[in-house]
Amino acid sequence: MPQTPTPADLQKSAAEHGGGRTTVERGRTALAVGVIEKIAGMAAREVSGIHALGSGFSRTFGAVRDRVPGGKSSIGRGIKAEVGEKQTAIDIALVVEYGVVIPRLAAEVRENIIEAVERMTGLEVVEVNIAVNDVHLPDEPDEPEEEEEISSSGRRPRVQ
Numbered sequence: 001m002p003q004t005p006t007p008a009d010l011q012k013s014a015a016e017h018g019g020g021r022t023t024v025e026r027g028r029t030a031l032a033v034g035v036i037e038k039i040a041g042m043a044a045r046e047v048s049g050i051h052a053l054g055s056g057f058s059r060t061f062g063a064v065r066d067r068v069p070g071g072k073s074s075i076g077r078g079i080k081a082e083v084g085e086k087q088t089a090i091d092i093a094l095v096v097e098y099g100v101v102i103p104r105l106a107a108e109v110r111e112n113i114i115e116a117v118e119r120m121t122g123l124e125v126v127e128v129n130i131a132v133n134d135v136h137l138p139d140e141p142d143e144p145e146e147e148e149e150i151s152s153s154g155r156r157p158r159v160q
Helices: 007-016 033-045 056-066 102-121
Strands: 050-053 079-083 087-097 124-136
Touching (some): 033 079, 033 087
Parallel strands (some): 087 124
Antiparallel strands (some): 079 087
C-alpha cells in the first residue's frame, strides 16, 4: 500500500516543480500602528493594579481632545508602537494603584501584551518597554486617561 504524502512532502514536491506558492505568498496584510496600540491597551487593562495609561499631563490634555469630534480612541492612549512586516515593539506608560508590587505588575503587563499581540497579529513582539509615571493614591481624584507622548526621533528602528 502506498504511503500517503504529508503536507510537507506535497510542498517540497510543488517547490521542485516550480509551483511552490502558498496562500501566504499571494498577498500581504498590513497592520496599522493603531491596531497594535489598541490590542496592547486592552491587554494592559486586563491586568489588575493599573489605574490608567499615560502620564498625568497627557491625560489632562486628553480630556480636552476627547471632546473634539474625531478624536483618538482612549483604548490605545499611553501606548506607542513601531510596526514592521514581521515584528513590533511597544512602549507603554502606566499609572499604577498604590500598594501593588511594580516589578510583578510590569511582568504581568508585559506578558499579557506579548501574548495578545502575537496571537492576534502574528507579529513577533521584540520588546515591551514600560514606564511607570505615577502612583494613584486612594484619596486622589480620578483624571481622564490620555496618550503618553514618547519621542522616537533620533532612534534607530527596533523592528524589521
